[in-house]
Amino acid sequence: MFMKSKKLLTIKILIIFIFISFNLKSIAMASTFYEEQTINITKNLRCLICQGQTIHESNSDFAESMKKYIKGELENGKTDEEIFSSLVEKYGQWIVYDPGISRNTLLLWALPLLLFLIGGAIIGKRILKKI
Amino acid sequence: MSENQIFTDFKVVELIEEKQINFNKVLFGKKIYLINIWSSWCEPCKDESDKLLELKNDTSIMMIGINYKDKKKNALNFLKLYGDPFDQIFIDKQGTISINFGAYGVPETFLVNEDNKVLKKYIGPLNDEDVYEIKKITNN
Numbered sequence: 001m002f003m004k005s006k007k008l009l010t011i012k013i014l015i016i017f018i019f020i021s022f023n024l025k026s027i028a029m030a031s032t033f034y035e036e037q038t039i040n041i042t043k044n045l046r047c048l049i050c051q052g053q054t055i056h057e058s059n060s061d062f063a064e065s066m067k068k069y070i071k072g073e074l075e076n077g078k079t080d081e082e083i084f085s086s087l088v089e090k091y092g093q094w095i096v097y098d099p100g101i102s103r104n105t106l107l108l109w110a111l112p113l114l115l116f117l118i119g120g121a122i123i124g125k126r127i128l129k130k131i
Numbered sequence: 132m133s134e135n136q137i138f139t140d141f142k143v144v145e146l147i148e149e150k151q152i153n154f155n156k157v158l159f160g161k162k163i164y165l166i167n168i169w170s171s172w173c174e175p176c177k178d179e180s181d182k183l184l185e186l187k188n189d190t191s192i193m194m195i196g197i198n199y200k201d202k203k204k205n206a207l208n209f210l211k212l213y214g215d216p217f218d219q220i221f222i223d224k225q226g227t228i229s230i231n232f233g234a235y236g237v238p239e240t241f242l243v244n245e246d247n248k249v250l251k252k253y254i255g256p257l258n259d260e261d262v263y264e265i266k267k268i269t270n271n
Contacts, residue, residue, distance in 0.1 A: 049235055061200070062235055065226025072227060090233030 038071045041080055044097050045087065054097070141231045143221040146198055146206060154231075155247065157219060161193040163250075163269050164243040167217070168229050170199045171209035173237040179256035183216035186262060191269045196220040199229055199237045242268065 042056035047063045055063045073083050087095050140155040158164050167183060169176040187194055196217035198206045203222070210217075223229050232241060235254065242251040242265060250268060253261050 061226065065200075065230055068225045069227040069230040090230070 034071050034074045037074050037080070038067055041070050041074075041083060042067055044084075046095050046097055048091060048095060141228070143197075143223075143228060146196075146203065146220040146222050149222075154221075157195060157221075158193075158243065158245075158247055162191045162245055164193045164195055165265070166195045166197060166232065166241040166243060168197045168199050168223070168232070168234050168237050168239045170201045170237045171205040172201065173199075175256040176209075176238045177213055179238055179258075180213040180216070182257040182259070182262050184214045186257075186265060187216040189266065189269055192265075194218050197223050197228060197232070199223050200226050 039056055042063075043054050045055040045066065047053045047055050047058040047060060047066075049062045050058045050060055053063075055066045057063075070083055073086075078086075084096060140153055142151050143154050143157070144151050165183075165186060167179075183194065186192060194217045196219070198220055200223065206220075206222075221228065229236075229239075232239075233252075238256050240253040240257055240261075241249055242253075244250055251264070257265075
């Protein structure tokens with residue numbers, strides 16, 4: 001009788017141990033995932049108070065707060081796009097290294113193409129003149 | 132936040148009672164809200180303390196302080212020493228609340244209207260001209 005209850009207790013402890021270690025592993029995995037996501041996002045964010053550094057590279061007060069803010073937003077279920085757009089709303093398009101196409105950045109995106117077309121037209125005209 | 136933008140809601144914790152509250156609920160009942168981000172370790176914050184105390188006299192403004200990356204004891208000592216211009220004070224231990232405001236550091240001040248729209252943003256300590264401008268806005 002005593003042996004049976006001892007075995008039962010051992011099994012119970014084993015189950016609890018497996019349950020706890022599984023949960024700890026899940027928490028650690030989730031934390032690593034959010035940390036990796038935070039790094040990916042902060043690599044595309046400009047540190048607005050530093051010189052030529054991304055938020056990821058900088059250890060400034062502002063950058064450290066931003067890293068914590070982004071990790072918190074990810075843990076709250078926000079997507080990368082939602083985080084980028086909310087930061088652009090707060091700090092302006094300048095905060096992102098890779099600005100998306102919007103009314104404000106349309107010229108920025110279209111200018112290389114425009115210059116290419118104008119240059120091509122000028123060269124084409126000259127070639128045609130020579131012929 | 133840049134001017135003309137509207138605050139989205141987020142949670143804040145009071146400095147004294149340490150109660151959590153939605154920030155939108157704080158912005159209620161006044162025409163103008165002045166949100167000042169400050170800290171006891173911030174030297175320019177000492178310089179602007181008399182300007183904030185002057186603005187406290189304007190009853191149309193609710194003065195809200197955001198205590199940035201500070202220790203409660205030091206924050207309370209600062210208020211004792213330089214005066215407390217705030218109607219409500221919230222803590223920002225990690226600097227993430229200030230990111231919600233679109234702030235860069237301390238001190239920074241936002242003037243917000245009853246529709247939660249940012250009317251003005253002042254980076255750095257407030258000066259006499261800023262106080263004059265704020266008073267002009269509240270008198271309109």
